Amino acid sequence: MESANLQQLKRGTLEMILLTFIADGRCRYGYAILNELERAGGAFFQAPKAGSVYPVLYRMEEKGWIVTDPAHIRQKQYHITAKGKEALKQMREEWSGYTAAVTHLLEGGQ
Amino acid sequence: MKNLKKTYFRQVKRALQCDRKTRKRILHDLSEAFDAARRDGKTETETIALLGNAQELAQSFPPFPDxxxxxxxxxxxxxxxxxxxxxxxxxxxxxxxxxxxxxxxxxxxxxxxxxxxxxxxxxxxxxxxxxxxxxxxxxxxxxxxxxxxxxxxxxxxxxx
Structure with a gap:
């Protein structure tokens, strides 16, 4: 059973992770993303569920960060938009800054 | 085996509180996931395990109007x-x-x-x-x- 803290951390970073997957072309649809999270996510992302991935994908689509490719009728495929690239760039910068700051604080702030 | 998928879809359908359009979209995506998993050689039981419990899945989509x-x-x-x-x-x-x-x-x-x-x-x-x-x-x-x-x-x- 995951702690509430870990769940919160995962919720906060899932958008960035999924957006990275789609931007890299590593995986472009729900099922592949679930598999990739399970395969490469280690202990923290073991057994990811559709309930945590699909709502994030829909939210990102609503925000205009990703779009589906109409050419793939059989299997819906997501692609990152310019807006999504910009959002991802900002998220990554914030993440780097944030983790560096937290690490610095945890190590005594010297 | 087919009944497993059918039952899962029925459970998700029943538990979803969102509007018709979103419900259709979710069910379509789940259906695609089942197809992709089958191509991967996964059984329906394995796919359901990957997708997660129907109730929990439905609850992760907040009820919002069309x-x-x-x-x-x-x-x-x-x-x-x-x-x-x-x-x-x-x-x-x-x-x-x-x-x-x-x-x-x-x-x-x-x-x-x-x-x-x-x-x-x-x-x-x-x-x-x-x-x-x-x-x-x-x-x-x-x-x-x-x-x-x-x-x-x-x-x-x-x-x-």
Whole structure:
């Protein structure tokens, strides 16, 4: 059973992770993303569920960060938009800054 | 084996609280996931394990209304209100004209008796009650359309 803290951390970073997957072309649809999270996510992302991935994908689509490719009728495929690239760039910068700051604080702030 | 997938879909469908369009989208995506998993050689049990419990999956989608349906409904409601307001306005104008009408002489006065036949105000004013009635009926019709939309939407949520 995951702690509430870990769940919160995962919720906060899932958008960035999924957006990275789609931007890299590593995986472009729900099922592949679930598999990739399970395969490469280690202990923290073991057994990811559709309930945590699909709502994030829909939210990102609503925000205009990703779009589906109409050419793939059989299997819906997501692609990152310019807006999504910009959002991802900002998220990554914030993440780097944030983790560096937290690490610095945890190590005594010297 | 097929029953597992069917049962899973039925459970998700029943538990989803979102609007029809979103529900359709979720079920379509789940169906795609099952297809992709089958191509990967996964069994339905394995796919369900990957997708997660139907109840939990459904709960992760917050209930939110269909925006386009809401907009359509609001537009019909606004049109009904506008028609009703126009009907009332025309009715009031008609009443005003009738109160102040002095009458229009029809033809000339009779030579022998001097009697002059007077008619009611002609033209635009005569058409007002008919137009007001038409608008009133139009407003009622739009009101009924809106009510039907609301009933169908509620019914759809229960049926699906």
């Amino acid at each position: 925006k386009s349906a809401q907009r359509k409904n609001r537009a019909v409601g606004a049109a009904a209100l506008l028609s009703l307001a126009a009907a009332i306005l025309l009715f009031l104008i008609d009443c005003g004209i009738r109160l102040h009408a002095t009458g229009v002489p029809i033809g000339g006065a009779d030579q022998a008796t001097g009697i002059q036949i007077i008619g009611s105000a002609a033209g635009f004013a005569e058409r007002l009650p008919g137009t007001a009635l038409f608008l009133l009926l139009f407003a009622l019709l739009l009101g009924m359309v809106r009510l039907t939309f609301l009933i169908l939407d509620k019914k759809g949520r229960h049926d699906d």
